[in-house]
Amino acid sequence: MNSTSQIEIYLRELARALSGLPAGEQEDILAETRSHLAERCASLGEAEACRRMGSPRALASSYMAATGHSSPPASHRFAQLLPVTMAVGALLLWVCTLVSLTLFLAELAEPTLVSIWLNASTGSVFVGAANPDMVSLLTDLAGPWFLPLAALIAVLAGASGLGMMRAAWDEIRSAGNMATP
DSSP, rough: OOOOOHHHHHHHHHHTTTTTSHHHHHHHHHHHHHHHHHHHHHHHOOOHHHHHHHHHHHHHHHHHHHTTTOOOOHHHHHTHHHHHHHHHHHHHHHHHHHHHHHHHHHHHHHHTEEEEEETTTTTTEEEEOOOOOTGGGGSSSSGHHHHHHHHHHHHHHHHHOOOOHHHHHHHHHHHHHHOOO
């Protein structure tokens, strides 16, 4: 079960949306909102109390308009893209994991053809399987380290991708909990 109450999540989102205001005003608004939510929770429960307050961004916008401040800065609007960006990053890391695993398995199957290669005549470096006729013209940069290197990259990229996807999912769930129906 999630140990963070819905009220705390709501107030955290509200604080983010109010970050353009002076600290004193933010604290006053957060204290007032916490008080209203506490009163409503007694009869409605946390979820319904938060739902009836409206979205934290909408509440922040109304406070900012009432106090003569401009709307939240553009960074708040772009913050909505954070979960999507994190998910795309996680997918790219998983692609890196699949490529590394493929190279790892190819190295197991044909150790003399798969590595990190340098073509001295063109100055180009590539990772992968070399044409058997071209191996004599190439320099193996990884040598015996290619197999553990490919495995390490696969594990690190996969674990990082999993962590990013979990963080993205938490952000999406947090934003979904605050949306008004």
